[in-house]
Amino acid sequence: MKFLFITIFPEQIEQAADHSILKRAKDAGLIEISCINPRDFTTDKHRSVDDTPFGGGVGMVFKPEPLVAAIRQAKKQLPDAKVIALCPGGRTLTQSIVKEFADARQNLILVCGHYEGFDERIFQWVDEKLSIGDYVVTGGELPALVVMDAISRFIPGVLGKLGSAEDDSFASGLLEYPQYTRPDVFEGLVVPEVLRNGDHAKIAAWRLKKSLIATYKLRKDLLTEEQIGLIEGTVKKKMNKTQRLFWEDLRKELNDGQK
Numbered sequence: 001m002k003f004l005f006i007t008i009f010p011e012q013i014e015q016a017a018d019h020s021i022l023k024r025a026k027d028a029g030l031i032e033i034s035c036i037n038p039r040d041f042t043t044d045k046h047r048s049v050d051d052t053p054f055g056g057g058v059g060m061v062f063k064p065e066p067l068v069a070a071i072r073q074a075k076k077q078l079p080d081a082k083v084i085a086l087c088p089g090g091r092t093l094t095q096s097i098v099k100e101f102a103d104a105r106q107n108l109i110l111v112c113g114h115y116e117g118f119d120e121r122i123f124q125w126v127d128e129k130l131s132i133g134d135y136v137v138t139g140g141e142l143p144a145l146v147v148m149d150a151i152s153r154f155i156p157g158v159l160g161k162l163g164s165a166e167d168d169s170f171a172s173g174l175l176e177y178p179q180y181t182r183p184d185v186f187e188g189l190v191v192p193e194v195l196r197n198g199d200h201a202k203i204a205a206w207r208l209k210k211s212l213i214a215t216y217k218l219r220k221d222l223l224t225e226e227q228i229g230l231i232e233g234t235v236k237k238k239m240n241k242t243q244r245l246f247w248e249d250l251r252k253e254l255n256d257g258q259k
């Protein structure tokens with residue numbers, strides 16, 4: 001998959017993508033990263049890409065001419081690519097949106113803003129606005145890198161043997177269960193026995209229980225009505241003994257934790 005960044009700070013993108021998993025993915029040809037600098041499309045002596053806002057106000061606005069020229073150049077290089085502008089007011093990135101992009105395998109042109117944002121007219125050349133959350137950072141490079149990094153993890157081969165994006169928090173709609181590695185005991189803190197006994201069914205049940213508890217405590221909004229009902233014991237459902245014990249055990253652990 002190809003990611004083309006439109007940015008006045010290409011070194012920031014190149015440096016960030018030059019480490020660890022992303023570097024290996026690049027070297028293996030699983031992802032391709034390139035940049036186009038809107039300053040290369042300016043005609044004035046100072047190579048300016050910003051100007052004061054019409055109507056007054058503080059800050060500067062990203063000028064449309066160099067940005068649109070950069071987008072046109074990017075589209076020549078990647079004609080099938082989707083053009084995404086990073087904007088705090090865009091659709092908020094979630095793991096399911098990330099997966100949508102990864103599954104579509106459509107190349108992306110990521111337009112990074114600066115200053116007080118873009119001249120509104122540039123959105124005529126943009127397919128979608130994306131936000132990484134309800135807060136504002138200084139420029140679009142970090143948000144664009146977050147988008148690229150999160151999508152890359154779903155591209156087969158990128159994580160290699162290091163893990164699977166399908167097991168991560170949010171992949172199942174739940175937060176991830178707690179993880180442990182050696183030593184078994186660290187400063188008196190012991191790894192739960194169930195994880196050390198090799199019983200895969202018990203381990204899976206323990207992990208699901210811990211995921212449900214973490215999600216219920218921290219991000220109840222991610223749970224379905226039915227999951228909340230089962231956790232709280234307000235939903236009556238036909239279940240076998242193992243399932244009944246699972247939910248009873250979960251409720252007991254939740255209640256004990258709240259004491």
Ligand SMILES: C[S@@+](CC[C@H](N)C(=O)[O-])C[C@H]1O[C@@H](n2cnc3c(N)ncnc32)[C@H](O)[C@@H]1O
Pocket residue numbers: 085086087088089111112113114115116117118130131132133134135136137138139140141143
């Ligand atoms: C200082 S911000 C501009 C904020 C703008 N005045 C506003 O209130 O929406 C400069 C640039 O950073 C990027 N940016 C900042 N926060 C972002 C976020 N949460 N998600 C995506 N991009 C963001 C955008 O590209 C934006 O054009």
